[in-house]
Amino acid sequence: MRWKRMLVVVATLAAGTASAASKLNVVTTTEDLASLSREVGGDRIVVDSIARGYQDPHFVEPKPSFLLKLQKADLLVVVGLHLEIGWLQPLLTQSRNARIQPGASGYLDASASCRILQIPAGQITRAMGDVHPMGNPHYWLDPENGRRIAKALQDKLGQMQPADASYFASRYADFDRRLTDAEKVWDAKMAPYRGRKVITYHESWPNFCARFELVVVNYVEPKPGISPSPSHTLDVINTMKREGIRLILMEPYFAIDTPRSIAEKTGGEVVVLLPSVGGVKEVTTYIQLFDYDINLLVSTFSKGK
Ligand SMILES: [Zn+2]
Numbered sequence: 001m002r003w004k005r006m007l008v009v010v011a012t013l014a015a016g017t018a019s020a021a022s023k024l025n026v027v028t029t030t031e032d033l034a035s036l037s038r039e040v041g042g043d044r045i046v047v048d049s050i051a052r053g054y055q056d057p058h059f060v061e062p063k064p065s066f067l068l069k070l071q072k073a074d075l076l077v078v079v080g081l082h083l084e085i086g087w088l089q090p091l092l093t094q095s096r097n098a099r100i101q102p103g104a105s106g107y108l109d110a111s112a113s114c115r116i117l118q119i120p121a122g123q124i125t126r127a128m129g130d131v132h133p134m135g136n137p138h139y140w141l142d143p144e145n146g147r148r149i150a151k152a153l154q155d156k157l158g159q160m161q162p163a164d165a166s167y168f169a170s171r172y173a174d175f176d177r178r179l180t181d182a183e184k185v186w187d188a189k190m191a192p193y194r195g196r197k198v199i200t201y202h203e204s205w206p207n208f209c210a211r212f213e214l215v216v217v218n219y220v221e222p223k224p225g226i227s228p229s230p231s232h233t234l235d236v237i238n239t240m241k242r243e244g245i246r247l248i249l250m251e252p253y254f255a256i257d258t259p260r261s262i263a264e265k266t267g268g269e270v271v272v273l274l275p276s277v278g279g280v281k282e283v284t285t286y287i288q289l290f291d292y293d294i295n296l297l298v299s300t301f302s303k304g305k
Pocket of ligand 1: 058132137138202203204
């Protein structure tokens with residue numbers, strides 16, 4: 001990346017935007033956090049996300065436009081737990097925006113208010129793969145954590161813009177109600193399939209599976225972040241045959257060939273679930289994300305898979 005040249009561009013463009021800010025300018029690393037910000041912030045904030053929902057959030061290629069977004073931001077909301085460790089920090093440093101640096105009042109780590117799974121107990125070594133050392137960062141895939149993130153956003157936005165605190169509070173309350181209603185529907189749809197065993201590609205789904213009572217037995221990746229290997233693939237095939245597992249859940253941004261060949265050898269099916277809002281263009285909100293994933297799962301289960 002040619003950062004120096006990029007900075008000149010940024011400095012020139014930023015001069016034109018500095019005065020436009022009567023609404024809080026919120027930047028999020030992912031579209032899930034952007035959707036939750038919109039739920040709470042309504043028309044009193046402007047929201048933009050950096051990563052797109054169809055991208056692998058562990059690896060996002062920096063672009064000059066990201067720097068512009070960060071430079072204008074009043075609030076940066078991150079997933080945290082090292083999810084963005086490969087790409088965010090250089091952008092943040094280069095933005096030179098003191099308001100949104102870690103520890104500043106315009107920096108919100110959404111993980112801080114959430115229930116986090118898979119926090120490693122002992123020493124982390126390279127041999128364990130790309131283990132997330134602070135616990136699993138795919139925690140937004142439990143609606144209860146979505147609710148907690150929305151609450152944290154309400155608190156933060158209310159502190160930053162006290163005149164709108166009651167507006168943010170009523171937006172949060174409305175979201176909480178709609179999410180609670182939606183959860184009743186999701187629970188009813190998933191109830192017949194409680195306890196089903198599944199394989200997942202990456203460890204993206206522990207919160208989702210715990211919430212909807214699916215049991216993750218193995219992964220297509222031999223270790224987190226490590227590409228499939230023939231010997232591990234054989235283990236997965238044997239496990240699926242032995243335990244009668246039919247479902248392989250995967251994220252849209254991994255190669256489908258290994259999951260597909262596992263499915264062919266086991267009579268199983270590959271289901272591409274969306275880990276994020278924006279994974280397909282019709283899924284534009286946090287609640288729609290679960291609608292999409294749960295409907296897809298239920299239709300696959302109901303075919304006898
Ligand atoms: Zn991960």
